[in-house]
Amino acid sequence: MIMRNVNKCMLLLCGILFWALNASAQQKMTIEEFFASGEKFAGKEVTVTGMVKGVCSKSGKKAFLIGKNPKEVLKVLAGGKIAMFDKSLIGQDITVKGTVLVKKIDKAYLDNWAEELAKTETCEDDKHDHKSAKAEEQTNCSVAYKKYKELKKLVEKSGKGYYPILSLDGLSFEVVEI
Numbered sequence: 001m002i003m004r005n006v007n008k009c010m011l012l013l014c015g016i017l018f019w020a021l022n023a024s025a026q027q028k029m030t031i032e033e034f035f036a037s038g039e040k041f042a043g044k045e046v047t048v049t050g051m052v053k054g055v056c057s058k059s060g061k062k063a064f065l066i067g068k069n070p071k072e073v074l075k076v077l078a079g080g081k082i083a084m085f086d087k088s089l090i091g092q093d094i095t096v097k098g099t100v101l102v103k104k105i106d107k108a109y110l111d112n113w114a115e116e117l118a119k120t121e122t123c124e125d126d127k128h129d130h131k132s133a134k135a136e137e138q139t140n141c142s143v144a145y146k147k148y149k150e151l152k153k154l155v156e157k158s159g160k161g162y163y164p165i166l167s168l169d170g171l172s173f174e175v176v177e178i
Contacts, residue, residue, distance in 0.1 A: 031067030031074055038166045042102040048168060049096075049176060050074060052089040060084030063170075065096070077101075080171030093176040098168040105151050106162040117145055 027041060031050040038046070050065030053073060061078040063085040076096050078084050154163040 031065060031072055032069065034074060034168075035072050035166065038100055039102055039164045041100040043099065045097065045099055045171070046168075047095055047097045048074065049093060051093050052085070052091065055085045055087050055090060057087075060086065063089065063094075063096075065094070075167040076170045076173075077167065079169050082170045082173060085173075089175070093178075094173050095176055096168060096170050096173040098170040098172075101167045101169055103165040103167070104162040105155060105165060107155065110148065110152050110155065113148055117142070117148060 027044070027046040029037075029046060029048055031048065034046070034048050048065070050067050052063055053066045053070070054064040056062040061084055063076045063078075065074040065076060066072065076085075076098060079098070151163060155161070
């Protein structure tokens with residue numbers, strides 16, 4: 001009698017564990033939820049729904065999804081069953097299943113980037129040379145330097161010592177039918 005109850009409890013526990021593992025592996029979220037908590041799913045499979053804002057014009061290997069806030073843009077890389085993203089998807093809502101990728105931008109990364117910018121950057125519209133001083137001390141007019149400054153502020157503001165850049169390695173997607 002006791003053994004039978006133990007077996008039932010074990011089966012119930014295994015069922016709950018199996019359900020919990022599948023539930024976390026199949027985490028479904030919006031773009032906003034992805035950016036709020038996506039870092040904790042690094043390396044795990046999730047499903048995200050958003051509107052296609054753009055598709056890489058050269059290869060179609062990247063799609064860019066947005067949610068309610070158009071400033072939060074999720075880059076989805078083609079992989080798995082996705083050969084490429086067609087431009088006809090722009091403006092449509094899609095649900096993408098994929099693995100969460102996290103790139104951590106930290107001080108060391110930014111220092112290396114600043115050195116590279118100092119070696120190579122010059123402005124076409126003025127006569128000052130950016131090779132003569134450290135990149136941080138310059139008024140650089142390049143898009144790369146503006147991005148560098150933006151990321152530097154985000155790293156400082158994060159309080160973690162790094163700023164995570166989240167993306168998705170896509171496995172499959174489907175168009176959301178309304």
